[in-house]
Amino acid sequence: MVKRGPSGWLAWIVQRASALYMLAFLVAGLLWFLVDPPGSHPAWRARMAGAGTGIATAAFFAALLAHAWVGLRDVVLDYVRPRSLCGPVLAGLGLGLVAVAAWVLRILVTVRT
Amino acid sequence: MRLSIFRFDPDRDERPYMQDFEIELAPTDRMLLDVILRIRTLDDSLAVRKSCREGVCGSDAMNINGRNGLACVTPVAGLAEPVVLRPLPGFPVIRDLVVDMTRFFAQYDSIKPYLQNDEPPTGKERLQSPRDRARLDGLYECILCACCTSQCPSYWWNPEKFVGPAGLLQACRFIVDSRDRATAQRLDDLDDAYRLFRCRTIMNCTEVCPKGLAPSRAIEAIRSAMTRRPR
Numbered sequence: 001m002v003k004r005g006p007s008g009w010l011a012w013i014v015q016r017a018s019a020l021y022m023l024a025f026l027v028a029g030l031l032w033f034l035v036d037p038p039g040s041h042p043a044w045r046a047r048m049a050g051a052g053t054g055i056a057t058a059a060f061f062a063a064l065l066a067h068a069w070v071g072l073r074d075v076v077l078d079y080v081r082p083r084s085l086c087g088p089v090l091a092g093l094g095l096g097l098v099a100v101a102a103w104v105l106r107i108l109v110t111v112r113t
Numbered sequence: 114m115r116l117s118i119f120r121f122d123p124d125r126d127e128r129p130y131m132q133d134f135e136i137e138l139a140p141t142d143r144m145l146l147d148v149i150l151r152i153r154t155l156d157d158s159l160a161v162r163k164s165c166r167e168g169v170c171g172s173d174a175m176n177i178n179g180r181n182g183l184a185c186v187t188p189v190a191g192l193a194e195p196v197v198l199r200p201l202p203g204f205p206v207i208r209d210l211v212v213d214m215t216r217f218f219a220q221y222d223s224i225k226p227y228l229q230n231d232e233p234p235t236g237k238e239r240l241q242s243p244r245d246r247a248r249l250d251g252l253y254e255c256i257l258c259a260c261c262t263s264q265c266p267s268y269w270w271n272p273e274k275f276v277g278p279a280g281l282l283q284a285c286r287f288i289v290d291s292r293d294r295a296t297a298q299r300l301d302d303l304d305d306a307y308r309l310f311r312c313r314t315i316m317n318c319t320e321v322c323p324k325g326l327a328p329s330r331a332i333e334a335i336r337s338a339m340t341r342r343p344r
Contacts, residue, residue: 008303008310009339074313077306078270 015070018063025060048111061104065097072097114138114148115195118159122208129206131197138189145192146173146184160209168323171258174201175210181260181321201263203272217259220276224284224302229295245291252286252331254324255279261318261328267311274307278318278328281309285331288338300339309335 038044047053072093080086114136121129134152142148146163153159161184164170168186176199177187184198204212230239262268262277276284284303287293303309309332318328 006306008306008308009336011306012310012336013340073306078267078311 011070011073014066018067018070021063022060022067025056025063045111054108054112058105058108061101061108065101065104069094069097114142114189114192116148116152117195117197118152118210119199119206120159120209121206122158122160133195142189144185145177145187145189145196148189149173149184149198160207160211162211169256171256174258174260174263174323176200176202176263181264183258183260183323186323201259203263203265203269204259212263214259216272217262217277217279218257220262220272220280221257221283223308224276224280224287225295225299226283226287228287228290228293229298230292232294239292241291248289248291249286251326252282252289255282255286255326256324258323260321260323264317264321266315266317267313271307271311275311276303276308278312278332281312281335282326282328282331285334288335296338297342300335300342303335304339 038047048057073090076086076089076093080089116134116136117131118134119129120126120132134155136148136152136155138148139151142151144166146166149159149161150163153161161175162172163185164172166185168183171183173184174181175184177184178193178197181201198210200206200210200212204214204217207213228239257279259279261282262279265278267275268277281303284299288296288299293299312329312332314329314332316329319326319330322328
């Protein structure tokens with residue numbers, strides 16, 4: 001009956017930690033916009049080109065993708081039958097998230113140049 | 114009282130069906146099990162498990178008007194009619210209201226529900242402080258009726274891999290026991306994608322427990338113990 005595999009705790013803690021970071025990022029971002037709104041598109045680009053903003057935004061998307069991976073993995077483990085399909089489906093979803101990560105990275109790098 | 118009861122005899126019936134009964138309540142019919150047993154005097158083909166008749170053995174767990182419970186401690190007063198009785202959901206039906214609990218007890222067995230301590234006892238018995246003993250309250254009272262596990266959608270989806278709320282409540286009972294020395298192994302055993310972490314905190318288990326226990330809180334305690342353990 002006992003079957004070992006990847007840590008369930010690690011996925012659980014990543015899901016919660018990423019949710020907390022995303023909440024903090026969104027609240028801080030909204031407050032920043034309310035207190036000091038960028039008046040124009042060049043001002044907005046300049047703000048996003050800052051090192052701190054870039055790192056925080058990249059971390060937000062990393063948290064978003066990690067959160068999405070744990071959630072999608074849960075759905076696959078619960079619903080996809082037969083179980084032999086879980087591996088290929090997870091591989092496909094993983095590749096999709098990697099592609100989204102590359103897309104996000106490209107946008108963030110483009111903003112800084 | 115009008116009742117609609119799930120019937121299925123695999124030797125006779127091609128498929129399950131609901132059979133209606135109407136019975137005049139006697140003054141002694143206080144609990145639902147009293148009524149079911151009187152129906153059996155009218156139709157002795159109705160299969161149901163029961164033993165203690167006072168909420169201790171957990172044998173007569175069933176789905177009553179959509180919610181799991183023990184027939185012997187469910188008062189007939191206040192039950193919406195017709196009272197719809199079905200076997201525990203998610204468990205294979207043997208006959209009528211009797212289900213196969215083999216997998217449920219296999220999951221219970223998998224958490225090693227006994228004290229593990231190879232140290233020689235200092236006296237006649239292993240002592241606990243009153244505070245350590247109090248940590249077992251809300252955990253040791255489980256009667257393994259399976260009301261919680263059978264009402265858990267995560268268990269319906271992965272009955273062969275997810276331990277289920279009853280088994281996890283029992284696991285927590287030994288994890289927090291100050292006399293047990295296998296805490297690390299117990300936590301390791303539960304740390305995969307299925308055994309503990311299929312719980313989605315739906316909390317049906319806590320909602321339906323006829324003993325008023327909170328398996329969802331026990332599951333949270335195990336997760337907390339995993340987070341606190343040294344790595």
